[in-house]
Amino acid sequence: MQLFVPFAAERPKTRLSAVLDNDERRELSRAMLDDVLDALERAAPVSPTVLATAPLESNHRVVVDDRPLTEAVNARLGSAPTAVVMADLPLATPDALGPLFETSTDLAIAAGLGGGTNAFLARDPAFHVDYHGASYLDHLAIAEKAGLSITEIDSRRLAVDVDEPEDLAELLLHGEGAAREWLVDAGFELDTGSGRVTVARSDGRM
Known part of the structure; x- marks a missing residue:
């Protein structure tokens, strides 16, 4: 089995630019990567390889590919x-x-909350990906067209991907690793003043 973790090493998480500067986005992204790698080391049958857009220092194997x-x-x-x-x-x-x-099906796949594809395991080389738009539905259609058996993994913990500022609240609420620690150290805290749980920074930068 091959196991890859794609990582944007150069300009990560641009949609968080309203609340984090470039260096902060790099640090948070790296902390999230480390959390994912740590979880995979304990869950997967093989060690993960980081599929990075640029060279990256890591205790794990890194393969550089700057294509989309x-x-x-x-x-x-x-x-x-x-x-x-x-x-x-x-x-x-x-x-x-x-x-x-x-799973033993040809494709096991986990959706993101916004319709993306957050994880999959393909056991048949007939499967291919297309990450544009609502990729989860596209990937189901690709697998069905190829006649592949499918297992849909329904997991809140795999569904939450941190792309937007509001996603940081989920990380503070339910995170357990380095990424949550980074947010706390950076002064982020939960804010319930508006009726919906959001985040605020102790230095008032949000």
Whole structure:
């Protein structure tokens, strides 16, 4: 089995630019990556490889591919089984990831809350990816057209990917690792004053 964790090493998480500067986005992204790698080390049958857009120091194997995500992942799907787990899933735990690797269907797949694809394990090389738009539905359609058997992994911890400022509240509420610690150290805290749980910074920068 191959197991890849795609990681944007140069300009990560641009949609968080309203609340984090570039250096902060790099640090938080790296903390999330470390959380995902740690969870995978305890859940997966093989050690993960970081599929990075630029060279990266890591205790894990790093493969550099600066092509768009769809092209970079498809280039590695010719040999099955292949698993891909996104780097921005800081709520992922070994228990949440375990069912992905325990399935026997041609495709096991976990959706993101916004319709993206946060993780999959393809056991048939007929599967390919297209990460544009609502990729989860697209990937189901690709698998169905190829006649593949499918297991949909229903997991809140795998569904939460941190892309937008409001996602930081989920990380503070339910996170357990380095990414949550980074947010706390950076002065983030939960804010319930508006009736909905959001985040605020102690230095007032939000």
